[in-house]
Amino acid sequence: MEEVKLSKKELNKVFWRSFALQGSESYTDMQGMGYSYSILPALKKIYATDDEKYYESLYRNTEFFNTTPHVSTFIMGMSLALEEENAKTDDFQTETISSIKAALMGPVAGIGDSFYWGTFRVIAAGIGLSLAAQGNLLGPILYFLIYTILHFLGRYGCLRIGYKMGANAIEKAFNNDYLGSFSTSASIVGLMSIGAMTSSLVNFTIPAVFETKGGEINVQQMLDDIFPGLLSLGLTFFVYFLLKKNVKVLWIILAIFIFSILGVYIGLLG
Structure with a gap:
C-alpha cells in the first residue's frame, strides 16, 4: 500500500483537538474517547483508502487511556507513526500500538x-x-x-x-x-x-520584647542574628511535614488562620 504521511495541517488538528482529551471521561475508559476524538483527523487521512482498518483503528483508540493531558500528545504522535506503519504493512501487529500506549x-x-x-x-x-x-x-x-x-x-x-x-x-x-x-x-x-x-x-515574626535589669531582649532580633528568616522557614517545613502526614490542606489553612488571629491578639505575633 502507498505510504501516507501526515502533513502539518493534520497534526495541527490533532493538537487543537487534544485540549478536549478530558471532555468525555468515564470510569471504564478514562480519557479513551477524548484520545480517539483527538487523533480522528489524522486517522481519516492515514486510512483514507481502507475503511476496514480505519474502523478498527477507531475502536482500538477508544481503549483505556489516562495520562497527564499536557504531554499526552507525545503518545498521540507516537501512535500515529505506528498507525502509518499499520496502513502500509499487511502483517503489522496492531497489538503493538495498544501495548506501547499502555506502557507509556x-x-x-x-x-x-x-x-x-x-x-x-x-x-x-x-x-x-x-x-x-x-x-x-x-x-x-x-x-x-x-x-x-x-x-x-x-x-x-x-x-x-x-x-x-x-x-x-x-x-x-x-x-x-x-x-x-x-x-x-x-x-x-x-x-x-x-x-x-x-x-x-512567608512572613512569620515574633515582636515580643522582654525587659531585664540590663536592658531588653528582642526575641525576633535575637533569632535574626542567629538565622534570618528562621521562623518562616520553620513554618514552611512544618506545613510540609503535615502534608506528608496526609493532613488535609483545609485543616492546615484553618489552623494557620486561627493561630495568626490569636497570636496577634495576645501580642505574640507581629
Missing part, C-alpha cells in the same frame, strides 16, 4: 506531573504571587501567561517529537539520558523558586 501512560504521566504541576506551575506562581503581593495587576496575568505558554509549547512540541521519532522515541531518550538531564534541571529551578517564594512571601 505511567512514565509520561510521571514526567508531565513533575514538570507541569511540580515545576512550571511553581515557577509561574512564584513570579505571579510576588507581584500580586505588592498589589500589581500583572501578578495574575503573568501567572496565567507563563503557565499557559509553557503548556502550549509543551503540548505542541510533544506531538511533533512523538510523531517524528515514532516507536524509537523512548529508547533514544533514555539511551541519551535526555529525560534525566531535563528532569534534573527542572527540579533545580523548581527548588530555587520554592526557596525564593518562602523567603519573600
Whole structure:
C-alpha cells in the first residue's frame, strides 16, 4: 500500500483537538474517547483508502487511556507513526500500538506531573504571587501567561517529537539520558523558586520584647542574628511535614488562620 504521511495541517488538528482529551471521561475508559476524538483527523487521512482498518483503528483508540493531558500528545504522535506503519504493512501487529500506549501512560504521566504541576506551575506562581503581593495587576496575568505558554509549547512540541521519532522515541531518550538531564534541571529551578517564594512571601515574626535589669531582649532580633528568616522557614517545613502526614490542606489553612488571629491578639505575633 502507498505510504501516507501526515502533513502539518493534520497534526495541527490533532493538537487543537487534544485540549478536549478530558471532555468525555468515564470510569471504564478514562480519557479513551477524548484520545480517539483527538487523533480522528489524522486517522481519516492515514486510512483514507481502507475503511476496514480505519474502523478498527477507531475502536482500538477508544481503549483505556489516562495520562497527564499536557504531554499526552507525545503518545498521540507516537501512535500515529505506528498507525502509518499499520496502513502500509499487511502483517503489522496492531497489538503493538495498544501495548506501547499502555506502557507509556505511567512514565509520561510521571514526567508531565513533575514538570507541569511540580515545576512550571511553581515557577509561574512564584513570579505571579510576588507581584500580586505588592498589589500589581500583572501578578495574575503573568501567572496565567507563563503557565499557559509553557503548556502550549509543551503540548505542541510533544506531538511533533512523538510523531517524528515514532516507536524509537523512548529508547533514544533514555539511551541519551535526555529525560534525566531535563528532569534534573527542572527540579533545580523548581527548588530555587520554592526557596525564593518562602523567603519573600512567608512572613512569620515574633515582636515580643522582654525587659531585664540590663536592658531588653528582642526575641525576633535575637533569632535574626542567629538565622534570618528562621521562623518562616520553620513554618514552611512544618506545613510540609503535615502534608506528608496526609493532613488535609483545609485543616492546615484553618489552623494557620486561627493561630495568626490569636497570636496577634495576645501580642505574640507581629
